[in-house]
Amino acid sequence: EPEVTQTPSHQVTQMGQEVILRCVPISNHLYFYWYRQILGQKVEFLVSFYNNEISEKSEIFDDQFSVERPDGSNFTLKIRSTKLEDSAMYFCASSPTGGETQYFGPGTRLLVL
Amino acid sequence: SQQGEEDPQALSIQEGENATMNCSYKTSINNLQWYRQNSGRGLVHLILIRSNEREKHSGRLRVTLDTSKKSSSLLITASRAADTASYFCATDGGRDDKIIFGKGTRLHILP
Numbered sequence: 001e002p003e004v005t006q007t008p009s010h011q012v013t014q015m016g017q018e019v020i021l022r023c024v025p026i027s028n029h030l031y032f033y034w035y036r037q038i039l040g041q042k043v044e045f046l047v048s049f050y051n052n053e054i055s056e057k058s059e060i061f062d063d064q065f066s067v068e069r070p071d072g073s074n075f076t077l078k079i080r081s082t083k084l085e086d087s088a089m090y091f092c093a094s095s096p097t098g099g100e101t102q103y104f105g106p107g108t109r110l111l112v113l
Numbered sequence: 114s115q116q117g118e119e120d121p122q123a124l125s126i127q128e129g130e131n132a133t134m135n136c137s138y139k140t141s142i143n144n145l146q147w148y149r150q151n152s153g154r155g156l157v158h159l160i161l162i163r164s165n166e167r168e169k170h171s172g173r174l175r176v177t178l179d180t181s182k183k184s185s186s187l188l189i190t191a192s193r194a195a196d197t198a199s200y201f202c203a204t205d206g207g208r209d210d211k212i213i214f215g216k217g218t219r220l221h222i223l224p
Contacts (some may be wrong), residue, residue, distance in 0.1 A: 033211065043156065043201065045211035056211060091156060099143055099205060102212060106155035 002026040004105035006092050012111045013082055021077045021108045023092030032075045033093040033102060034067065036060070043091065049075065050098070082112045118215045119202055125221040132189040134218040136202030137182075145178055146212065147187050148201045156201070159187075189220075197222045 005024045013019050025032050034046040048055040049067055066078045075094075079086055089109050093102040119136050126132050136145070147159040162169045162178045162185065169176045175188040189196055199219050203212040 035214075042216045043203075043214040045213065048211055058211070089153075099210065101146065101158055101161050103158060104148070104156040109153075 004092055004094055004103050006090075006105035006108050008108060009106065010109045010111075012113065015084055015112055016081050019079050019082055019110060021079075021090050021092075021110070023075045023077070023105055024073050025075055025092065025094030026096075026103060027073070029094035029096050029103075031055075031095040031098050031102075032067075032069070033095070034077045035091045035093065035104075036088040037091065037107075038085075038088045046077070046090075079110075082110075084112050086110060087112045119200070119218040121218060122216070123219045123221070125223055126192060127223050128192055128194055130192055132192050132196070132220055132222075134187045134200050134220070136185045136187070136215055138185075138202075138204045139183065140206075141180075142204045142206060143210070144205050145176075145185050146203045146205075147174075147176060147185075148203060148214075150199045150201065150217070152198075159200075192220075192222045194222050194224060196220060 007022045032049040035043050036046055037043045045058050047057040047061045047067055064080045068076050089107045091107045092105040095102045119134055142164055144161050144163050146161045148156045149159055150156050160171050160174055160176050162176050164180055173190045178185045199217040201214050201217045203214045205212040
């Protein structure tokens with residue numbers, strides 16, 4: 001069964017460094033999402049992406065964040081200058097069409113020191 | 114905005130018993146979904162119920178939706194140790210809309 005994959009599974013970085021989190025959505029899906037979950041808290045929406053542009057973004061998704069679909073398979077989340085409070089599990093999700101089931105990847109656990 | 118809130122926050126039951134978790138939300142929705150998350154792991158989609166549906170079954174799972182009360186319930190029958198996880202309801206407004214997660218119910222199945 002097709003799955004969303006994410007790399008790396010874990011990333012440790014120094015405050016102020018740039019990180020790129022990678023996702024490979026399910027191949028025939030058209031809608032892509034990033035969410036994050038700070039330890040012990042609820043899953044929060046960051047951004048949705050369709051037709052090579054951002055559809056919607058949350059307040060969390062400030063100028064330090066960007067997303068890109070550089071080729072036909074990858075979907076990346078970049079944090080330009082990481083802060084301690086960016087430490088969280090980051091989930092990528094994809095959906096065949098809008099308003100349908102979103103399938104989540106296993107997540108990348110980011111730790112900012 | 115839509116927001117799912119589950120109750121109870123935590124639930125411990127004996128293996129073999131049924132587990133019922135509830136979710137309430139605030140605004141009108143297009144779909145409501147239930148996800149499972151094992152500790153520190155990814156989110157596994159369990160079931161989606163549309164706003165025009167009242168009940169849905171999938172294996173040992175039964176989901177109900179009452180749009181008049183803005184609430185949903187997830188019933189897991191004949192629970193197993195492997196059902197130990199956190200369960201989240203998530204609501205969306207349709208199209209490419211984000212989904213909003215609740216805080217989850219931590220379910221612990223006792224052997």
